[in-house]
Amino acid sequence: MLRIIISVLIVTSISLISAVQTASADGSQAAQGTYTYDGVIALGHAQYMAKNFDGAIAKYKEAKAMDAGRPESYYFAGCAMIQKHLFGEAVASFKVSAEISGEQNPVMRAKSLFAVGIAWEMQRDFKMAKSAFSAYLDFAKLHTDANVFIEIAEQKIEVIEKWEQRVADNQVVKDRIISESTK
Numbered sequence: 001m002l003r004i005i006i007s008v009l010i011v012t013s014i015s016l017i018s019a020v021q022t023a024s025a026d027g028s029q030a031a032q033g034t035y036t037y038d039g040v041i042a043l044g045h046a047q048y049m050a051k052n053f054d055g056a057i058a059k060y061k062e063a064k065a066m067d068a069g070r071p072e073s074y075y076f077a078g079c080a081m082i083q084k085h086l087f088g089e090a091v092a093s094f095k096v097s098a099e100i101s102g103e104q105n106p107v108m109r110a111k112s113l114f115a116v117g118i119a120w121e122m123q124r125d126f127k128m129a130k131s132a133f134s135a136y137l138d139f140a141k142l143h144t145d146a147n148v149f150i151e152i153a154e155q156k157i158e159v160i161e162k163w164e165q166r167v168a169d170n171q172v173v174k175d176r177i178i179s180e181s182t183k
Helices: 002-023 028-032 037-049 053-066 072-083 087-101 106-122 126-142 150-181
Strands: none
Touching: 037 053, 037 072, 053 072, 072 087, 072 106, 087 106, 106 126, 106 150, 126 150
16 A cells, blocks of 8 residues: 555655755756745655655654645655654644545545545554555445545555454453453
8 A cells, every 4th residue: 555655655746746846946046045836745755765754754844834724735645654654643744635635636635534544554553544444445335436446445444454353353362261260
């Protein structure tokens, strides 16, 4: 799943880098050291690709300050936070991205909802991951044109349910062993 998130980052990076180059074609922005929102996002991507996740997060936060109403900065900050194992912060960032995206940007909302599930899964909170993937699945079924992964979400939920059943079965065995050892 991280490969999917990283692939999305790379594709978005390429398009945003070209936006930065276009924005600074006359050299005025580069000379002043100022960038557009998309330019700052591209700088964040460069930091991310260099594995400087603190630098990437800082750039994405800078982009948030420039335009808090755009979901990309929250989404990409969440991706960098996952790399730093800041899962709680990543979940919060992805949730804001999903909320801002709303119905106007179903592709970004879908990515953000899926990323919430990934972050919970990586944190090993499978109950929350299952809930997040269920929310993604509900959204995906209504927005099949938003590049959604219905089958993957269904598979993730199925695997989590099997894991939950295995935990429950193991608890029965543990309880039996404890009761037999106290006799």
